Amino acid sequence: MNLKEITLRHLKMRMKSPFSTSFGTIQDKEFILLEAKDESGNIGWGESVAFYSPWYTEETLKTNWHMLEDFLIPAILNKEIQHPDEVSDIFSSIRKNNMAKSTIEGAIWDLYSQEKGISLAKALGGEKNKIEVGISIGIQNTVDDLLNLIDEYVAEGYKRMKVKIKPGWDIEVLREIRKHFPNVPLMADANSAYRLKDIDHLRKLDEFELMMIEQPLASDDFIDHAKLQKEISTPVCLDESIHSYVDTRMAIEMGSCKIINIKIGRIGGLTESKRIHDLCQKHNIPVWCGGMLEAGIGRTHNIALTSLSNFVLPGDTAGSSRYWERDIIDPEVIVEDGYINVPDVPGIGYEPNTETIKTFTVFEKTFS
Numbered sequence: 343m344n345l346k347e348i349t350l351r352h353l354k355m356r357m358k359s360p361f362s363t364s365f366g367t368i369q370d371k372e373f374i375l376l377e378a379k380d381e382s383g384n385i386g387w388g389e390s391v392a393f394y395s396p397w398y399t400e401e402t403l404k405t406n407w408h409m410l411e412d413f414l415i416p417a418i419l420n421k422e423i424q425h426p427d428e429v430s431d432i433f434s435s436i437r438k439n440n441m442a443k444s445t446i447e448g449a450i451w452d453l454y455s456q457e458k459g460i461s462l463a464k465a466l467g468g469e470k471n472k473i474e475v476g477i478s479i480g481i482q483n484t485v486d487d488l489l490n491l492i493d494e495y496v497a498e499g500y501k502r503m504k505v506k507i508k509p510g511w512d513i514e515v516l517r518e519i520r521k522h523f524p525n526v527p528l529m530a531d532a533n534s535a536y537r538l539k540d541i542d543h544l545r546k547l548d549e550f551e552l553m554m555i556e557q558p559l560a561s562d563d564f565i566d567h568a569k570l571q572k573e574i575s576t577p578v579c580l581d582e583s584i585h586s587y588v589d590t591r592m593a594i595e596m597g598s599c600k601i602i603n604i605k606i607g608r609i610g611g612l613t614e615s616k617r618i619h620d621l622c623q624k625h626n627i628p629v630w631c632g633g634m635l636e637a638g639i640g641r642t643h644n645i646a647l648t649s650l651s652n653f654v655l656p657g658d659t660a661g662s663s664r665y666w667e668r669d670i671i672d673p674e675v676i677v678e679d680g681y682i683n684v685p686d687v688p689g690i691g692y693e694p695n696t697e698t699i700k701t702f703t704v705f706e707k708t709f710s
């Protein structure tokens with residue numbers, strides 16, 4: 343395969359309801375959508391998960407656009423590619439910028455699976471034909487609002503509830519949740535809101551039988567996460583800390599966590615995600631697929647990846663209607679009884695809707 347033309351689009355989509363974390367609130371999701379055409383005219387799609395501002399990682403929509411326009415697209419156009427695993431070599435002289443790299447790599451995996459006439463899930467080595475879906479709920483104004491949402495999502499069949507916590511919105515909130523929902527599979531995500539000095543406070547989490555506490559401490563602190571994990575029985579899951587296979591090896595060897603959240607963009611693509619999946623499987627570390635409030639394209643890539651066998655915990659890839667009035671793919675992603683079916687047709691298995699994409703496009707540029 344040989345990429346002949348790439349179009350970048352800056353999209354802006356209003357979320358049905360704002361999403362709040364310990365860092366702030368998102369109401370409008372702005373992101374880059376990438377369309378890549380090969381020499382036969384086949385089209386592959388990629389979606390950047392970088393947010394508009396750098397609260398989750400240092401990458402943003404604008405840094406991604408800059409990396410794509412000035413470095414990554416020039417490096418990949420007209421290069422002969424036999425397999426998507428070669429993309430990391432092509433980009434090896436460009437440091438980090440994982441979300442930008444992943445945007446192109448995703449489109450190449452899409453094209454590759456179309457070329458082979460198999461689903462993206464099969465191309466990645468996926469084995470499941472349906473995946474379990476959990477839901478991530480942002481910080482709410484009141485505990486009652488949160489309880490009402492959990493009630494609604496339990497009734498919709500979601501397989502686990504993830505709630506965001508931060509100092510002042512944690513132990514009491516979880517206690518209330520457990521009072522009303524003693525048996526619901528529950529986890530908490532702190533997005534690095536604590537430090538090791540909070541260990542006595544974090545120990546109190548153990549009474550709630552959480553599936554895990556996600557990213558309690560600083561994103562670059564493997565040592566303190568290891569110290570914390572030794573002191574609490576709740577499994578620690580790392581999200582922001584994990585950017586690569588090497589980070590994963592470090593976390594496993596140091597005992598910094600018992601579970602890993604794989605986000606394709608944060609890790610730099612599907613190839614690296616697969617390597618991390620395999621490494622975790624070897625070490626009996628369960629993984630799950632994190633979400634980045636993706637629109638349809640990113641969502642389909644998450645579904646394909648989650649079909650790999652060590653994704654044994656429900657992920658954050660909920661249905662399109664949880665986020666959008668209208669998603670950019672047909673059909674939209676649908677959750678039934680807490681499951682999403684993994685498509686078994688060539689490529690991502692959903693059709694990007696070019697008309698809808700146009701309505702959300704703020705700016706676009708084509709490179710050839």
Ligand SMILES: O=C(O)CCC(=O)C1=CC=C[C@@H](O)[C@@H]1C(=O)O
Nearest residue numbers: 363398478632633634635636658
């Ligand atoms: O529904 C989703 O896509 C998951 C949302 C979610 O939990 C997150 C999205 C983006 C950044 C974070 O706040 C967070 C996470 O840390 O996992």
Ligand SMILES: [Mg+2]
Nearest residue numbers: 531556557581
């Ligand atoms: Mg997280």
